[in-house]
Amino acid sequence: MEASAVLKGQPIYRRARAVGINPNYWYPIFWADQVRSGEVVSAQIWDTSLAVYRDAQGIVHTVEDACPHKGVELHRGEVHGNNLVCPYHGWEFDSQGSCVGIPYFPKEQKLPCAQARTYPTQEAYGIIWVFPGAVELAEQHPLPEVPQYGQPGWFMVRIPGHFQAHFSICNENTMDVFHGFLHKDLQGWYDPKLLNLKQDDHGVAADYQVSYDGFLSKLLGLGKKGSDSATRTVSIRYRYPHYATALESVSSLYLMRLPVGPQETKSFSLLFLKLPLPQWLLSGPLARVLEKVILNTVFIKFLHQDVEMMESEQRNYSIDPKRNYVEVNPAIIALQRVIVGQYENLEKLPKSQQETSKESPIPPSQEVSNGMLV
Ligand code: FES
Ligand SMILES: [Fe+2]
Incomplete structure (x- = not known):
């Protein structure tokens, strides 16, 4: 894709919207x-x-x-x-x-x-x-690891996603814990803080502190007796081109990304929950029914709200790719660097050097308050 060469010297977010994929990874295509x-x-x-x-x-x-x-x-x-x-x-x-x-x-x-x-x-x-x-690189690049798959004690919900947006927009949505505002009607989460952030050529590791006080807290059994409110750490690991996120030891989400084209992306997500429900319901013949109920009554609603935002972002980018934006979350900037680097380095590095990795400290010299760039 030519666009990224033209965009060198432009802000990182603009370059992230214009890059293609690094094809030397395994991509999910169907259930x-x-x-x-x-x-x-x-x-x-x-x-x-x-x-x-x-x-x-x-x-x-x-x-x-x-x-x-x-x-x-x-x-x-x-x-x-x-x-x-x-x-x-x-x-x-x-x-x-x-x-x-x-x-x-x-x-x-x-x-x-x-x-x-x-x-x-x-x-x-x-x-x-x-x-x-x-x-020749297929065997060197393993699939993402999903240790909870098939393990007793974990209930798996498969979540399909389909977005009319560039994969960078979709990936930023997953890294962006500061959009709890969007999900306020669904009693999602609130009061997020970015605790830790690391980035290298292959990915981003971000830990956020997040509070829950409603439906999600009840579903996941987060609150102490007599209270539904809980403050927990959410770990988000982006390892190009996929995600592994965890809410302490309570739930994990593996989000596998399929970039279909410059304005179309799919995702294949595996969500693992520890549900406070009897075992006969979690592993018996009713498990698949329960999976559909949880998917449709909870997580699809969150997803639909996210889809609207991502596609809205894409529409305005497509109308005016030169419009300027203001990003304040260093984790998003780190993610954009990885996405751009994976594409641009692929073009200029010989194959033998494509596996090298170098640490890039994040956040850079900017002042940080509450996990945000100021
Ligand atoms: S057999 Fe495929 S085009 Fe003729
Ligand atoms: Fe969301």
Whole structure:
């Protein structure tokens, strides 16, 4: 993407809105149960179109969504056994993307050398992941760790998100604990303070102190007996390009980000709660019903409020990308630095140096009051 080169020397927030992704990471593209055996579907990672199919053995594969013959979208094709067949002339491609059959060729005729690009693909945590970058780096870059997944004592709620906004806007929303005002009708949280902040080339670690005094406090069992109010520490860890956040040992949220395009982003979130409910309800056949109830009665409402803000921010950015803004949370500035650095360093560094990391002290020389830049 050319834009970031043009924007060098501009404020960091403006550069963050214009950058593309570093493709050398695993990105989530579907919940595992969205792609059934024998099914092929389309997906998009930062304007790269993909055809994703699950073969007869249940293994998921990803190929570029363009047939090497004439460019027809392969996601319109059919799955035959372990192969994908183009809908136009019926050319058949194996899981390595090689053409292994043309229906109108006599058996003895040599097949042309036609190769579709394939992408490393894996399933973990009930999510299908694709590595859109340099294939040789896929094994060096592990998936995010989700230690609570499948562990007894934790109740998992899957939260899908879809936003018409650049991924930097979405990521800033997750890092921004100071927007409790938006959720006041839902009795979210109040009185946030930024306690600690660290940044390096790969991510941002921020700890906030937050108070709860309502529905969330009750749901999570935060308050002491006879009181619903509680003050806790929320730890937010952004490790490019995903998030792991924790409310002490009470809940954890793993937010996996999929940048679809310059103004479209998805998220696949796994929220783990310790609910004060009986075990038969948390792990029995009613668990999936309970997941839907918690999702729809609580967290989707929060998410909808956030979506409105993010999309509103994007609309004004799109109308006037040169408008100036005032950011006072050093954690947001740190996040913008990581997002910009991951993209710009990818362009200028040779591959061997892409893994280097250097500490950058945050906050810089600015005076800080209550965790805010002044
Ligand atoms: S375009 Fe795919 S087989 Fe011809
Ligand atoms: Fe929010």
